[in-house]
Amino acid sequence: MSKEDQLIADAKAIHKRVITLDTHCDINVKNFTDSINYTQNLDTQITLPKMKKGGLDVAWFIVYTGQDSLNEAGYAKAYDNAMSKFNAIHKLVNDIAPNDIELALTSEDVRRIDAKGKKVAMIGIENGYPIGLDIKNVEKFYNLGARYMSLSHNGHSQLCDSNTGERDSIWMHNGLSDLGKQVVAEMNRVGMMIDVSHPSKESMRQMIALSKAPIIASHSSARTLCDHSRNLDDEQLQWLKENGGVIQTVAFTSYLNTEKHEARNKAMGAIRDKIVDSLDIKWYNRNEFRALDEDTQLKFIANRKKVLDIAAEQASQIKNFPEAVNVKDFVNHIDYLVEKIGIDHVGISSDFDGGGGIDGWSDASETFNVTLELVKRGYTEAQIEQLWSGNLLRILDEVEKVAEEMQS
Numbered sequence: 001m002s003k004e005d006q007l008i009a010d011a012k013a014i015h016k017r018v019i020t021l022d023t024h025c026d027i028n029v030k031n032f033t034d035s036i037n038y039t040q041n042l043d044t045q046i047t048l049p050k051m052k053k054g055g056l057d058v059a060w061f062i063v064y065t066g067q068d069s070l071n072e073a074g075y076a077k078a079y080d081n082a083m084s085k086f087n088a089i090h091k092l093v094n095d096i097a098p099n100d101i102e103l104a105l106t107s108e109d110v111r112r113i114d115a116k117g118k119k120v121a122m123i124g125i126e127n128g129y130p131i132g133l134d135i136k137n138v139e140k141f142y143n144l145g146a147r148y149m150s151l152s153h154n155g156h157s158q159l160c161d162s163n164t165g166e167r168d169s170i171w172m173h174n175g176l177s178d179l180g181k182q183v184v185a186e187m188n189r190v191g192m193m194i195d196v197s198h199p200s201k202e203s204m205r206q207m208i209a210l211s212k213a214p215i216i217a218s219h220s221s222a223r224t225l226c227d228h229s230r231n232l233d234d235e236q237l238q239w240l241k242e243n244g245g246v247i248q249t250v251a252f253t254s255y256l257n258t259e260k261h262e263a264r265n266k267a268m269g270a271i272r273d274k275i276v277d278s279l280d281i282k283w284y285n286r287n288e289f290r291a292l293d294e295d296t297q298l299k300f301i302a303n304r305k306k307v308l309d310i311a312a313e314q315a316s317q318i319k320n321f322p323e324a325v326n327v328k329d330f331v332n333h334i335d336y337l338v339e340k341i342g343i344d345h346v347g348i349s350s351d352f353d354g355g356g357g358i359d360g361w362s363d364a365s366e367t368f369n370v371t372l373e374l375v376k377r378g379y380t381e382a383q384i385e386q387l388w389s390g391n392l393l394r395i396l397d398e399v400e401k402v403a404e405e406m407q408s
Contacts, residue, residue: 011375014384015368019114021058021389022364023124023148023248023347024219026354028298032088037096043305045352045363048100051119054367058110058389059119060218061089063146064126064354066294067155067162075132075158081294082130086123086144093121103145106400107393124195124218127153128160128183135179138186147396148193148218151180151203154290159183160207161200163229175202176210184210191403193395196220196240197230197250204236208243213402214395215243219250219349219356221333222340228255234340241341244398246391248349249333251370252356253325256333264322271311281307301353327360331373334387343383347392 001009025046031037038047046059063085068074093103101119104110113120123144128151131137141149151159156172159180165171173180184207187194194215196204208215217240223231232240232247240247253261276283281303289297315321337346348370350356352363360369374384 007375008372011372012368014375014381015055015371018371018381018385019057019110019389020055020367020371021060021110021120021348021392022056022350022352022367023060023216023392024062024126024250024349024354024356025059025352026062026064026126027085027088028301028353029084029088030298032091032096034096038092039097039100043302045350045357047364048097048119050364051367053365054363056364056367057114057120058104058122059364060122060124060148060349061085061092062124062126062354063089063130063141065130065153066290066297067127067129067153067157070158072132075130078127078130079132079137082125082141086141086146089121089123089145105145105147107396110389110393122147125149126195126198126218127151127157128180129153129157131159131183133158133179135182135186138183138192139190142190142192146192148195148216149187150195150198150218151176151183151207152199154198160203162198162203163200165200166229171200171202173203175200175206181206181210188212188399188402189406191400193399196232196236197248201233201236204232205239208239208245211243212406213399214245215240216245216347216392216395217247219248219252219351221247221249221252221255222336225333225336226254226256226258228258230255237337237341237345241345244345244395246345246347246395247337247341248347248392249330249337250356251327251330251348251350251358251361253358256329256358257325260323260325260329264324267322268308268311268315271314272307275307275310275314279303279307283307324359326358327369327373330358330361330370331377334374335377343386344391344394346387347389348387 065078065081102113104120123146125146152162154164160176161171195218197217197220221231223233
């Protein structure tokens with residue numbers, strides 16, 4: 001056996017033994033019905049067949065709500081949206097595929113379900129907006145299975161400022177609102193992890209100051225390597241380390257390597273425009289996309305994937321075409337984070353079906369490639385286990401312990 005074959009064999013064995021956990025997979029409720037669902041080979045990045053093929057054991061399905069008006073009608077609509085997503089995830093594990101996947105609420109659940117050979121579903125909330133002004137919703141969402149929540153998304157919520165304030169330096173709360181501060185305390189009390197991936201830097205600073213438990217960044221990378229407001233800078237990483245938390249490195253091209261992403265994007269744009277024209281599809285840039293209603297957003301995400309797949313195929317035939325952001329770029333961020341704050345504080349996420357995915361880890365079926373790159377770089381099995389799930393599950397345990405102490 002050649003050295004390369006041996007390395008691949010070793011990586012496969014490690015990948016099989018460790019529990020692989022991805023903290024961020026977006027969902028569309030239309031894929032959780034009796035006729036269209038995750039037991040089938042849908043063109044979404046996450047499905048049960050793709051999880052099985054790639055050896056992805058745990059997917060955190062996301063109850064995501066885009067930011068809208070901060071009024072009664074807005075809150076009611078956001079709440080209904082959140083409930084539809086909770087219901088979809090419960091339908092998957094209870095009715096659609098109970099023999100294949102089970103909902104986990106604790107780290108013990110994760111290990112127990114994985115040991116049975118089943119896939120594991122967990123639930124995170126992206127944007128605390130659906131809570132509205134009723135703090136009781138925190139416990140309600142916890143009881144529905146949510147084990148982490150970010151207090152904002154792209155746009156300031158009633159709870160805290162978003163990273164997007166950096167664009168125009170317009171802030172609503174200068175960090176957390178009074179209600180946001182109460183929500184942090186309530187999340188500690190019930191045992192829900194606080195996610196700082198979308199809130200502003202000042203919001204994160206205040207959350208850490210207030211929280212009695214460690215926090216997470218469910219899908220962010222290193223700002224020093226890629227200067228995007230969704231990533232954490234060195235100061236934020238230091239806060240996270242001191243707090244005992246974990247950053248789940250995200251496989252999102254524009255948060256990994258700006259120059260590479262932009263060079264390829266420009267070249268792909270020319271190809272894409274021709275495809276869009278021939279398919280008669282309406283194309284939206286990022287800012288236009290944010291302004292769309294959710295149904296139009298979801299429709300566009302499906303069309304976008306179709307167009308990008310065709311464009312990628314065409315690009316692969318062109319000599320010296322700009323290289324795509326890939327697994328190496330992703331693991332460069334893991335390397336940087338591990339060196340900066342230590343192996344205990346770093347994890348892995350994809351943001352699949354929410355814009356994530358890179359060359360080599362474009363969907364769940366390619367999950368092994370991440371482990372292979374980690375093995376190539378000399379990470380041990382124990383370290384790979386920490387990165388894939390150990391660190392995140394440790395935080396979940398610690399958050400639970402704080403909740404038990406507060407409740408007693």
